[in-house]
Amino acid sequence: MDLTQLKAGEKAVFKEVLGGWGIKNKLEAMGITPGVVITKISAQLMRGPVVIKAGETELAIGFGMAKRMIVEKIRE
Secondary structure, three states: OEHHHOOOOOEEEEEEEOOOHHHHHHHHHOOOOOOOEEEEEEEOOOOOOEEEEEOOEEEEEOHHHHHHEEEEEOOO
16 A cells, blocks of 8 residues: 555555655655654645654655555554
8 A cells, every 4th residue: 555545643664665766765865764664644635745754753745755655554
């Protein structure tokens, strides 16, 4: 599933990104690497930015990038 399919408050493990080296480098610079647990904080209506939390850092990710981020939802 991609990041946009998570609901606010749900946690997931980041698996991979469907894209080239540019998007991979951007995510890596933000600390988002495979295996990192992220929490979706919120998303805007109509394809706006998606706010996530990775560790103690909150990040806003564009909808297009979030759509390419493959995650595995953590069942609690």
